[in-house]
Amino acid sequence: MAEDKKMFKVKIDNISVEVEPGTTILNAARLIGGEVVPPAMCYYSKLEGSGGKCRTCIVKVTKGSDADPRPMPKLVASCRTTVMDGMEVANITSPEVLDARKGVVEFLLINHPLDCPICDQAGECHLQDLGYENGSEATRYEFKRRTFDKVDLGDKIKLHMTRCILCYRCVFTADQLTQKREHGILGRGDAAEIGTYIKQSLDNDFIGNVIDVCPVGALTDNTFRFKNRVWFLKPVDAHRNCNNPKCCGKVVLWMRGDEVFRVTARKDEYGEVENFICDECRFEKKDKNDWVIEGPRKINHHSVISQGQYVNTVKPLDPLVDVLDGRKPKLLFNIHSESQVNRPEIDLSKIEGPAHSDDFIIKKS
């Protein structure tokens, strides 16, 4: 029975949660949600064998379990470490973890082109978010960055290896979703690259999903490239009766007016697709009439994409009344009468240091 199944108690950043045995630390943290969730660049819950590579999700296990309370000697990848009963984990409460994570982010960025202004992924890029939250403002890397030529993987997918962080997600996707995998990792070390032998085109019903699982802009949709910035588009949930039995037909249309710019799978708050979609839905159905529109997609208001939302937005309160201390707002100020600063009787040269608003207070004596 489900009730008498033993649950493991875990504490992450001092927040307790009960999870089933076999759960990873990362997924336990996701049950708690919020800030204690470690960032994950390579783990993907829907792809078997993923994770463990990027090292952004590292955490400190301060207590192994009730049975063996010793801490783990090294930081561990939370996406591949399963919880034990009584385990205690420190993520954002551990300066050591934050320091190490900052190091990982730096490593991920030293060879990244930082070409966000011309990258289609900008605005929905996990590396951008990660760098913003855990990175430094400047680089210490003074060498030439690694570059690769852009490659077309078939006519629909563009591979821009220079941006890749080698998360291996696309390789797992192709392996697990499509009939035959035609691409993989070639080369070794920092010369490793995603590639197809002799640039074979990827021709598979589900290969387009590699675009969705890519956390950065290394794999982009050739039918959408450079057409628009994602934050100018309006994400709309839609579905159709897809006759591919493995496709759910549930998608997000990225629209501007009545025009469909691109079609993607629906992604959850961790950027993982809810269900994979087939290439026909993704690439061939770019007409609004192909779809049954369900309504606008909920987008986290922290996301830059929320800009493109167009219904349910509340008109912001008018703060003007507060600002004006209850005075009636006038459409046009007489700047000379309203501004304290504009008072010629005060000689700026007599003020010590830069002028400050206090210097302009009308002394009522």
Place this chain on the structure above:
Amino acid sequence: MGRKLLLDKAHIEGIRYYDTYRSNGGYAAAEKALKNLGPDGVLDEVKKSGLRGRGGAGFPTGMKWSFIAKPEGVPRYLVCNADESEPGTFKDRYLMEFIPHLLIEGLLISSFALGANSCYIYIRGEYAWIPEILEQAIAEAKNKGWLGKNILGTGFDLEIYVQRGAGAYICGEETALIESLEGKRGNPRIKPPFPAVKGLYQCPTVVNNVETLAAVVPIINIGGDEYIKFGTGKSTGTKLISACGNINKPGVYEIEMNISVEEFIYSDEYCGGIKNNKRLKACIPGGSSVPVLPANLLLKTAKGETRMMTYESLADGGFATGSMLGSGGFIVMDEDQCIVRNTLTFARFYHHESCGQCSPCREGTGWMKKVLQNIEYGKGKMSDIDLLWDIQRKIEGNTICPLGDAAAWPVAAAIRHFRDEFEWHVLNPEESQKRNFGLAHYADPIPAPAAV
């Protein structure tokens, strides 16, 4: 003369062949193991012997063997790690070339103890001529009934296969080795699960070094209780050391783990002193991955005790003032050697050999190499030294496999002990292109700095 257990008969004419090996007491241990001891008896002797893995980490072999899972109906495998690619390490090659039957006998006894009916030797691709030697020994042994079906009438079956690698250091890491053996790209696996539970073809597997498995033969011959009378403390038995660098007699030496580092370097039985009467500057005692030690800390520990050629003594003082016995690749540097250049050489190696799976190692090894290149070629800045320190610190402990650590440690140790040499390179960009820093104060007469 130190006592020997592995190479004592290695120089008998014709020992490479079965008849000579057998007539010199070969396969007696196998006979004893299969007929008298049984699998548990062998395991007991190995446990009692205190044998520690000779591949680098020094993990107790008996304990490793006892971890192997034994689910019903699932085959178990023994894999012999003959990838030997650590710079400075060339001892397994010697053993396999000169006395291959010792390894085959060791594999037979070990497989028997583990209940493995298939055993793989994964051998470094560059050792192109050795597979032939091993194949011949296997064929001879099979011919004489030591391999195949129902060995010695015990009902135990065993086949040994030799598989060549394709020239990747990372395939010496046990899980990368297993992947490679399965025909895949040699990427280390994420642990757990450990090979003892899910190894080759997802079956319980033990991976051991060549020397470890060969050492099982003398252990069975003389018994675990006799074996611990060799060596000192937890460093039981003998160890093969491949000595190289600026010494008079580079080569492979079998030492009993009870001699001092000083004796090993200076006595005529072993390295025969520093070449051309130069002075000793530094030494990397256990293969390129372990921390380099300046002469004063090499011969004596920070506590002032004589440093011995044992696992414990070489590690005395931790990484602050000690190093590791590692795989036994003993690299000696005289007063003319440049530490920066040497560190760069290693950094280049690790950068080249990183599999590229995890970000700190993939990106960090290349970065360290480039910074070191600048310093070595007179383009370095003072801040580069601290930067190097910070990079290695952020790689260490944050990677999937120990290659990341192995890349970080040499850089850390070089800066820790030889920082002034790095600074000299930065401050004297032109002079450093023409001459070496020299011995400075690292050599013998100066007392060791207090432990930090």
